[in-house]
Amino acid sequence: MNSFIKTEKGILTISVYSAVVFSVAGVLLGILSMSQMILFDGLYSFISVVLSLLSLGAAQYIRKNDFQRFPFGKEIIEPIVLIVKYTVILVLCSGAFISAAAALFTGGRETALGYALLYAVLSAGGCYLVYLFLSRKQQTIRSGFIKAEANQWKMDMYLSFAVLGGFIVTAMASAAGFSFITPYMDPLMVLLVSGYFIKVPLAEIVKAFKEVLEMAPDKEIQQQISGTIKKVTVRHNIEESFLRVSKVGSKLYVEVDFVLQTESNVKTVEQQDQVREEIADGIKKIKYDKWLSVSFTKDRKWAI
Known part of the structure; x- marks a missing residue:
C-alpha cells in the first residue's frame, strides 16, 4: 500500500474514491436539508469524480511508451485535459453564482440546519485531510494532474469551511431571534463562494494554454x-x-x-x-x- 500511494496513479485513485464518498453524502444531505450550498458542494464533488477519472486515464495513457507515433512524448495531453477540467469547474461555479443570485432576489431558501451542520463539520474535516495528503504528495511528485487534484480539493475545503461558518452564523442568528434572515444565508454563501472560486479555474486555464502554446516556464x-x-x-x-x-x-x-x-x-x-x-x-x-x-x-x- 505504501508503494501504491507513492505513484501518480495511486494518488489519483485515492482522490477518486474520496470524491465519490463526498459527492454521495453532499447530494443526499443537500436534498434532505434543502440547502443549495450543500447541494452545490455535492455536485462539485461528483464532477470532481468524473474529472479525476479523466486525469487518471490521461496519466496512464501518457506513461505508455509509443515512440513511433509520439517521438517527442505525449505530455501535451496533460495541459489539454487540465483545460477541460478547469472549464467544467468554471461552468459549475458560474451556474451556481447565477442560481444563488436569483434565489436572493426571490426570498431566499429555508434550510434544515441540523443536517446542514452535520454535513458541514464532516465535509470540512474530510476535505482538509484529503487536500493535505495531495499537497504533500505534489511536493515529491511533480505532476500537473496531482496539482489539479490538490487545487480541486483546496477549493472544496474552502467551500466546506465557508459552509460551516455560514451555518453556524445562521444558527446563532435564529437563536437570537433574527430568523427572518436565515432564508437568505444559504444563497448568500453560494454567491460569495462560487464568485470567489471563479478566479481559480480562470488562472489555471491560462497556465495550461501557455503550455499548449509551448511558452516559456516560470x-x-x-x-x-x-x-x-x-x-x-x-x-x-x-x-x-x-x-x-x-x-x-x-x-x-x-x-x-x-x-x-x-x-x-x-x-x-x-x-x-x-x-x-x-x-x-x-x-x-x-x-x-x-x-x-x-x-x-x-x-x-x-x-x-
Whole structure:
C-alpha cells in the first residue's frame, strides 16, 4: 500500500474514491436539508469524480511508451485535459453564482440546519485531510494532474469551511431571534463562494494554454537553467550561447546552442559530451522530466 500511494496513479485513485464518498453524502444531505450550498458542494464533488477519472486515464495513457507515433512524448495531453477540467469547474461555479443570485432576489431558501451542520463539520474535516495528503504528495511528485487534484480539493475545503461558518452564523442568528434572515444565508454563501472560486479555474486555464502554446516556464525555472548555462560558458571559454526552454505537462524541454570560437576549450566530441553532463547535473534538482538538446557550431546562423 505504501508503494501504491507513492505513484501518480495511486494518488489519483485515492482522490477518486474520496470524491465519490463526498459527492454521495453532499447530494443526499443537500436534498434532505434543502440547502443549495450543500447541494452545490455535492455536485462539485461528483464532477470532481468524473474529472479525476479523466486525469487518471490521461496519466496512464501518457506513461505508455509509443515512440513511433509520439517521438517527442505525449505530455501535451496533460495541459489539454487540465483545460477541460478547469472549464467544467468554471461552468459549475458560474451556474451556481447565477442560481444563488436569483434565489436572493426571490426570498431566499429555508434550510434544515441540523443536517446542514452535520454535513458541514464532516465535509470540512474530510476535505482538509484529503487536500493535505495531495499537497504533500505534489511536493515529491511533480505532476500537473496531482496539482489539479490538490487545487480541486483546496477549493472544496474552502467551500466546506465557508459552509460551516455560514451555518453556524445562521444558527446563532435564529437563536437570537433574527430568523427572518436565515432564508437568505444559504444563497448568500453560494454567491460569495462560487464568485470567489471563479478566479481559480480562470488562472489555471491560462497556465495550461501557455503550455499548449509551448511558452516559456516560470521565471524561477528559467533562472536556474540560465545560471547553469552561464557557468558552463565561462568555464569552457565559449563565445556565445542561445537558450530555449518550455514546459509541457511534466516535461521540461531545454535546448542550448553554443557558438564556439578558436579559443574555446571544447574541441572534441568527448568534450562536448562533458559539457552536456555538466548541464544535466546543474539542472537535475528541477523536478521535471527533462528533454535536453545541446548543439555546438562555429557558424552563428545555425544557433539563432
